[in-house]
Amino acid sequence: xKNILVSNDDxxxxxxxxxxxxxxxxxxxxxxxxxDRERTASGHTKTMHKPLRIKEVQFPDGSLAYSSSGATSDCxxxxxxxxxxxxxxLVVSGINFGANVGHDITYSGTLAAAFExxxxxxxxxxxxxxxxxxxxxxxxARFVAHLAQEVMARGLPPNVLLNVNVPNVPxxxxxxxxxxxxxxxxxxxxxxxxxxxxxxxxYWIGGERPTGVAEDEGTDIWALAGxxxxxxxxxxxxxxxxxxxxxxxWKICTEER
Numbered sequence: 001x002k003n004i005l006v007s008n009d010d011x012x013x014x015x016x017x018x019x020x021x022x023x024x025x026x027x028x029x030x031x032x033x034x035x036d037r038e039r040t041a042s043g044h045t046k047t048m049h050k051p052l053r054i055k056e057v058q059f060p061d062g063s064l065a066y067s068s069s070g071a072t073s074d075c076x077x078x079x080x081x082x083x084x085x086x087x088x089x090l091v092v093s094g095i096n097f098g099a100n101v102g103h104d105i106t107y108s109g110t111l112a113a114a115f116e117x118x119x120x121x122x123x124x125x126x127x128x129x130x131x132x133x134x135x136x137x138x139x140x141a142r143f144v145a146h147l148a149q150e151v152m153a154r155g156l157p158p159n160v161l162l163n164v165n166v167p168n169v170p171x172x173x174x175x176x177x178x179x180x181x182x183x184x185x186x187x188x189x190x191x192x193x194x195x196x197x198x199x200x201x202x203y204w205i206g207g208e209r210p211t212g213v214a215e216d217e218g219t220d221i222w223a224l225a226g227x228x229x230x231x232x233x234x235x236x237x238x239x240x241x242x243x244x245x246x247x248x249x250w251k252i253c254t255e256e257r
Contacts, residue, residue, distance in 0.1 A: 002028035002152050005088035005117070007075040008096065009039045009109025012057050012067040016095035016129060016137045021059065023141035024092060027148050031084060032065035033075040035109075040098075042109035044116065045071045052078065072109040076116035090152055091117030092144065094127035095137050099165045101220040102185030102212055105234060114161045118236060123156040130224050131168035132209065139171035143229060159236040165220055167227045177229045183219030186211045 004024050008017045012034045024030045036055065053069040068075045076091055093113035100108040110126050117124035127144045129135045144164060151162070167174060190207035212221035223230035 002089040003084075003086055004028040004030045004090045004092060004148065005076065005079050005084070005122075006030055006032045006034070007072050007091070007093050007113040008034045009042055009072045009093075009112070010097055011035055011038045012065060014038075014097070016097060016135075016140075018059055019137035019141040020092065020095050020127065020144060021063070021065070022061065023138075023145035024148060027145050028089070028152070031079070031088070032059075033068055033079055033083070034065065035072055035075065036067040036069055039071055039109045041107045042071045042112065043107055044073050044112040046077065047071060047074050054078065054083065072113040073116040076113050076120070080116075080120045080122070088117070088122055090148060091122050091124040092127065092148060093117075093125070094129075094164075095140050095144065095166075096126075096128035097135070098128060098132045099130040099220075099224060100126065100128045100163065101165055101224065101230070102183045103187075104185060104210075105163060105182070111161075111163065111234075114163070114234075115236070118159060118161045121158075123151050124161040125151065125164060126161065127164040127166070129166050129168055135168045136170075139174070140166040143177075147231070161234050161236075163220070163230075163232040163234050165224055165230040165232075167224050167229065169227050173227055174229060175227045177231060178218075178223040178226075180220045180223050180230045180232045181218055182232060182234075183216055183221030184213040185221070186213065 047070045055067045057065045057067050093110050096110040105111045114124035114126040129140050187210045188208040192204040192206045214225035220230040
C-alpha cells in the first residue's frame with residue numbers, strides 16, 4: 001500500500017484537513033503532519049534557527065495525527081528527513097480555506113507543502129476550496145482522492161506539482177474539471193497604521209479580500225467563476241526562458257564588460 005503524507009496551513013484542527021485524510025484513507029496509508037495553528041500566507045519557508053516540536057493528536061475518528069510547531073514546508077521536511085520510517089509516495093496539502101490561484105501560489109502555505117514535496121522528488125498535490133466561510137469539504141476531498149489515485153498510477157514529471165481549486169457549490173452544481181493555467185490575481189491590500197498604548201507606531205497589512213480576472217479563458221480564476229474544478233500543473237522552474245536572449249544583449253556578463 002502506498003504511503004501518503006497529508007499536511008496543511010490552516011492548522012491541525014481544520015475541517016478540510018480531516019475530510020481530506022478520510023477520503024485518502026481509501027487510497028493509501030495516510031500520515032498527517034500539520035501545523036499546530038493557522039499559518040496562512042506563510043510561503044515556502046525553512047525553520048533553521050529554532051527547534052521543531054511534534055505533538056501527537058487524535059482525530060475525531062480515533063486515528064493518530066501529528067502537529068508541528070513549524071511551517072507547512074517544515075512538516076514535509078520532517079517526514080522526508082527521517083521522522084517517518086518510510087518516505088511518502090505522495091504529498092497532499094489541504095484542503096485549504098480559500099482558493100489559491102494566480103500569484104497566490106508564491107504566498108500560500110498550502111502550496112509550500114507541495115513545493116517541499118516536489119523539491120524532495122515526491123509527487124505532490126495542493127488543494128483548496130473557494131470559500132473563506134463554512135464549506136462542505138467532502139466533495140472536494142473525494143475529487144482529490146480520485147486525483148491522488150491517478151497521480152500514483154501515472155506519476156508526475158520531475159519538478160511538477162498539481163494545484164487544485166474547487167468551487168464552493170453543491171456537488172451536483174460543479175460544471176466539470178478544467179486543466180488550467182495561472183490567472184491574474186487582483187490584490188487590494190492596505191497598510192493600516194496604529195499606535196500602541198505607549199504611543200509607538202505599528203502596522204497591519206489589511207484590506208479587502210483579493211479578486212481576479214475571470215474573463216481570461218483557460219485560467220484557474222476563470223474555471224472557478226464557471227463553477228468548474230481547476231487543476232493547474234505548476235513547474236518549479238520559474239526561469240523566463242523567452243527573456244534570456246534579450247538579457248544577454250544588455251552586456252552585463254563579465255566577459256562583455
